[in-house]
Amino acid sequence: MILSEFSLIDDYIATSATMRPDVCVGIGDDCAVLEVPTGKSLAVSMDTLVAGRHFIDGADAVNLGHKALAVNLSDLAAMGAEPAWATLSLTMPEADVLWLQAFMQGFLALADRFGVQLVGGDTTRGPLSITVQIHGFVDPCQMMRRDGAQPGDLIYVTGSLGDAGLALRLQQAGKLDIVHHQQLLQRLDSPAPRITEGMQLASIATAAIDLSDGLVGDLGHIVRQSNCGATIELQRLPCSTAVKAAIAESNEWSLPLSSGDDYELCFTVPAEKQQQLQQLAAILDCPLTRIGVIEQKSGIRCVTAEGAGIDVKSGYDHFR
Amino acid sequence: MILSEFSLIDDYIATSATMRPDVCVGIGDDCAVLEVPTGKSLAVSMDTLVAGRHFIDGADAVNLGHKALAVNLSDLAAMGAEPAWATLSLTMPEADVLWLQAFMQGFLALADRFGVQLVGGDTTRGPLSITVQIHGFVDPCQMMRRDGAQPGDLIYVTGSLGDAGLALRLQQAGKLDIVHHQQLLQRLDSPAPRITEGMQLASIATAAIDLSDGLVGDLGHIVRQSNCGATIELQRLPCSTAVKAAIAESNEWSLPLSSGDDYELCFTVPAEKQQQLQQLAAILDCPLTRIGVIEQKSGIRCVTAEGAGIDVKSGYDHFR
Numbered sequence: 001m002i003l004s005e006f007s008l009i010d011d012y013i014a015t016s017a018t019m020r021p022d023v024c025v026g027i028g029d030d031c032a033v034l035e036v037p038t039g040k041s042l043a044v045s046m047d048t049l050v051a052g053r054h055f056i057d058g059a060d061a062v063n064l065g066h067k068a069l070a071v072n073l074s075d076l077a078a079m080g081a082e083p084a085w086a087t088l089s090l091t092m093p094e095a096d097v098l099w100l101q102a103f104m105q106g107f108l109a110l111a112d113r114f115g116v117q118l119v120g121g122d123t124t125r126g127p128l129s130i131t132v133q134i135h136g137f138v139d140p141c142q143m144m145r146r147d148g149a150q151p152g153d154l155i156y157v158t159g160s161l162g163d164a165g166l167a168l169r170l171q172q173a174g175k176l177d178i179v180h181h182q183q184l185l186q187r188l189d190s191p192a193p194r195i196t197e198g199m200q201l202a203s204i205a206t207a208a209i210d211l212s213d214g215l216v217g218d219l220g221h222i223v224r225q226s227n228c229g230a231t232i233e234l235q236r237l238p239c240s241t242a243v244k245a246a247i248a249e250s251n252e253w254s255l256p257l258s259s260g261d262d263y264e265l266c267f268t269v270p271a272e273k274q275q276q277l278q279q280l281a282a283i284l285d286c287p288l289t290r291i292g293v294i295e296q297k298s299g300i301r302c303v304t305a306e307g308a309g310i311d312v313k314s315g316y317d318h319f320r
Numbered sequence: 321m322i323l324s325e326f327s328l329i330d331d332y333i334a335t336s337a338t339m340r341p342d343v344c345v346g347i348g349d350d351c352a353v354l355e356v357p358t359g360k361s362l363a364v365s366m367d368t369l370v371a372g373r374h375f376i377d378g379a380d381a382v383n384l385g386h387k388a389l390a391v392n393l394s395d396l397a398a399m400g401a402e403p404a405w406a407t408l409s410l411t412m413p414e415a416d417v418l419w420l421q422a423f424m425q426g427f428l429a430l431a432d433r434f435g436v437q438l439v440g441g442d443t444t445r446g447p448l449s450i451t452v453q454i455h456g457f458v459d460p461c462q463m464m465r466r467d468g469a470q471p472g473d474l475i476y477v478t479g480s481l482g483d484a485g486l487a488l489r490l491q492q493a494g495k496l497d498i499v500h501h502q503q504l505l506q507r508l509d510s511p512a513p514r515i516t517e518g519m520q521l522a523s524i525a526t527a528a529i530d531l532s533d534g535l536v537g538d539l540g541h542i543v544r545q546s547n548c549g550a551t552i553e554l555q556r557l558p559c560s561t562a563v564k565a566a567i568a569e570s571n572e573w574s575l576p577l578s579s580g581d582d583y584e585l586c587f588t589v590p591a592e593k594q595q596q597l598q599q600l601a602a603i604l605d606c607p608l609t610r611i612g613v614i615e616q617k618s619g620i621r622c623v624t625a626e627g628a629g630i631d632v633k634s635g636y637d638h639f640r
Binding site for chain 2: 024025028029030031032033034035036038041042043044045046047048050051052053054075076078079081087088089091119120121122124125126127129131133135136138140143145146147208209210225
């Protein structure tokens with residue numbers, strides 16, 4: 001069933017359940033018109049997912065709708081921002097109603113969970129590609145930039161590392177068992193952006209980034225932009241039982257260090273704020289784990305429990 | 321020469337000449353952080369251009385950079401908004417430095433002309449596709465929506481209609497002479513968004529839209545959303561000598577009525593504000609031409625000088 005662009009927008013896309021009072025004009029005019037609250041700054045991030053690069057052809061449409069929004073929400077989380085609005089540009093080879101319904105189901109379910117209203121965008125025909133821009137609010141005095149880390153700050157991550165990378169590795173090796181590896185696969189296909197955590201951390205952390213390309217690559221942005229370096233203690237890295245087993249079997253640490261798609265937050269905290277952080281950790285439904293320390297010396301060093309250094313691969317690069 | 325994603329961003333994209341004081345955080349963090357002026361609302365619009373659909377493979381990269389931003393600026397113009405920031409997601413089959421330099425040259429030259437700063441986005445590998453989101457400011461009491469037209473309002477357009485459509489028609493027929501048809505081609509490849517005109521018209525017009533899909537299709541959005549109809553007087557349509565000759569030769573009006581890509585504004589004005597509009601027209605460097613009238617009866621009617629009605633084709637639809 002092939003639909004026209006206009007009825008696509010009317011029937012399947014402009015169906016956001018969340019209706020925010022700060023949206024003056026939503027979908028259906030030349031622009032969306034939006035109200036940023038007094039005293040807040042606007043935080044925006046844009047990400048594109050391309051078929052065959054960010055997801056396999058034939059990927060589940062519900063998961064894809066979820067993930068397209070989740071990766072953008074994760075950028076807001078890394079800034080400590082509160083989500084508000086999204087725009088969506090969807091390029092599709094054909095107007096497949098069932099696919100579009102499933103995609104929007106995944107997209108809007110996550111949007112509703114975080115009070116996000118879809119306010120505009122574009123639909124066009126072409127190779128499958130999804131661009132989302134997310135908009136949120138930050139307190140300009142409490143946002144987490146990448147360039148605020150100081151030598152002596154402690155490095156933390158939310159949640160656990162390497163699950164999404166392990167799911168991808170098993171999938172590519174044809175060894176993924178959908179029932180047995182359900183939890184791993186969910187980390188890859190349907191990541192949970194750390195919005196609540198980011199908003200709570202904004203008043204404590206000196207710097208933050210979300211882990212989309214892998215810990216070493218992403219922490220690398222923090223240390224370069226903050227003009228410092230870091231040491232990571234490998235035995236502290238929070239990993240699931242499955243990832244721990246894979247590390248033990250392969251005798252290498254690339255899963256937690258350099259596989260991407262975890263969408264956890266990596267952030268730095270002054271040593272004197274550790275107690276405040278522990279109080280926060282007690283009320284959050286997500287582990288916060290100290291994994292290392294910021295140092296004056298540039299570069300990132302990874303050390304084993306015995307103090308030995310190891311080589312690490314860096315992040316993922318679309319043009320290498 | 322193949323580059324990495326990160327050096328692409330650093331070397332060729334993050335080179336906006338315009339540096340605005342309302343940009344707290346620009347390219348290089350998880351989010352851009354931006355300040356909307358007190359008393360203003362944020363207007364946003366997102367458009368995607370796909371190779372083979374919106375432009376031919378091998379299209380001039382400078383023009384493409386210009387056009388990708390121009391079509392978005394045109395949406396701001398139709399709302400009466402003042403441009404501020406852009407985000408750009410660029411999907412490219414390979415990181416071709418010469419192409420990218422040319423593309424950014426076209427994009428940033430137009431951005432600088434309107435004081436727009438590029439504040440973020442994404443680069444990824446895949447079939448060539450360009451998504452731009454533009455951000456501007458509107459006075460919430462003076463923005464031009466599509467749904468504000470009233471029976472009796474006079475319908476106007478800026479500039480002239482059909483030049484871009486004629487250039488495309490000649491191009492597709494292999495009859496385009498780059499020297500002889502230079503002006504026509506410029507209208508197609510390098511449209512001038514009517515930003516100044518839109519901002520000035522915001523206090524006078526009751527409704528507006530930009531002409532991307534053709535006059536009848538786009539005016540159709542105004543009359544449907546305003547719950548009314550319209551009559552267009554064909555002999556009033558402002559057309560260049562070349563378009564007038566093409567109409568005379570073909571004996572049909574599709575060029576000014578339904579060819580797209582003009583990026584002029586179509587707007588409606590209460591009859592009692594005609595004098596105010598004429599005062600404005602005198603100071604604008606762009607003709608404003610009355611082409612018809614809004615009526616209670618739904619639908620769009622086109623009449624010749626003799627009062628005869630003609631059939632019209634509607635707008636362009638990506639999924640038909």
